[in-house]
Amino acid sequence: xxxxxxxxxxxxxxxxxxxxxxxxxxxxxxxxxxxxxxxxxxxxxxxxxxxxxxxxxxxxxxxxxxxxxxxxxxxxxxxxxxxxxxxxxxxxxxxxxxxxxxxxxxxxxxxxxxxxxxxxxxxxxxxxxxxxxxxxxxxxxxxxxxxxxxxxxxxxxxxxxxxxxxxxxxxxxxxxxxxxxxxxxxxxxxxxxxxxxxxxxxxxxxxxxxxxxxxxxxxxxxxxxxxxxxxxxxxxxxxxxxxxxxxxxxxxxx
DNA sequence: ATGCCGTCCGAAGGACGA
Numbered sequence: 001x002x003x004x005x006x007x008x009x010x011x012x013x014x015x016x017x018x019x020x021x022x023x024x025x026x027x028x029x030x031x032x033x034x035x036x037x038x039x040x041x042x043x044x045x046x047x048x049x050x051x052x053x054x055x056x057x058x059x060x061x062x063x064x065x066x067x068x069x070x071x072x073x074x075x076x077x078x079x080x081x082x083x084x085x086x087x088x089x090x091x092x093x094x095x096x097x098x099x100x101x102x103x104x105x106x107x108x109x110x111x112x113x114x115x116x117x118x119x120x121x122x123x124x125x126x127x128x129x130x131x132x133x134x135x136x137x138x139x140x141x142x143x144x145x146x147x148x149x150x151x152x153x154x155x156x157x158x159x160x161x162x163x164x165x166x167x168x169x170x171x172x173x174x175x176x177x178x179x180x181x182x183x184x185x186x187x188x189x190x191x192x193x194x195x196x197x198x199x200x201x202x203x204x205x206x207x208x209x210x211x212x213x214x215x216x217x218x219x220x221x222x223x224x225x226x227x228x229x230x231x232x233x234x235x236x237x238x239x240x241x242x243x244x245x246x247x248x249x250x251x252x253x254x
Numbered sequence: 255a256t257g258c259c260g261t262c263c264g265a266a267g268g269a270c271g272a
Binding site: 009010012013034036037058059060106107108146160163164165199201202203204205213215242244245 | 257259
């Protein structure tokens with residue numbers, strides 16, 4: 001079973017890329033982030049044999065789950081902050097696996113309200129992870145975490161020292177989730193690999209210079225981690241014309 | 255680099271992303 005995640009930075013602007021990716025890779029589940037629309041443009045994706053469940057929002061955010069298998073939605077949004085209406089979390093059961101597509105807040109600028117919102121959101125995600133662990137359902141939290149876990153996950157870590165993606169408090173909150181007993185799939189299978197990135201800024205020639213960061217992750221529950229056979233980053237879509245600034249990350253579980 | 259580019263909304267340019 002192949003599970004992939006991709007921040008498409010507008011599903012409308014990236015629809016042809018999405019069609020190509022699904023056709024060429026046929027993932028069993030694709031988690032999408034940053035739909036940037038209230039209504040998912042579903043027709044051409046459904047025509048490829050994919051079911052779609054999503055949580056949309058006008059102009060900003062938006063997450064989706066795509067699968068050729070039946071998708072049973074278990075939750076939209078995270079508990080713990082009733083006034084939070086941002087579309088950043090959708091969770092569903094697919095083929096006996098609980099899959100969540102998450103778009104974790106960026107948090108910049110750090111001095112603004114956005115940073116405490118990011119940290120609160122991470123605490124809420126941790127609570128959800130605790131519940132899922134207690135339920136013993138195999139699960140994966142997949143998406144744009146907006147976290148650079150370690151300096152080796154950035155081409156130029158010095159550019160990110162004061163950034164919400166890499167601050168010690170951000171990394172600590174990410175580790176706190178992992179330390180519940182989750183497995184970060186890419187690092188688990190490639191413990192020594194450096195220079196592996198999932199995002200390259202549109203600006204300043206970041207892509208041609210390979211000035212990237214690894215911020216898109218798949219976090220597996222213990223039982224699912226035991227079934228992990230492969231995980232990698234597919235850089236191909238980042239090289240396409242009018243690409244998203246993120247590229248897909250995928251894993252295979254037996 | 256005080257966002258260099260890209261997308262959205264809405265009809266110019268500001269908000270936002272990371």
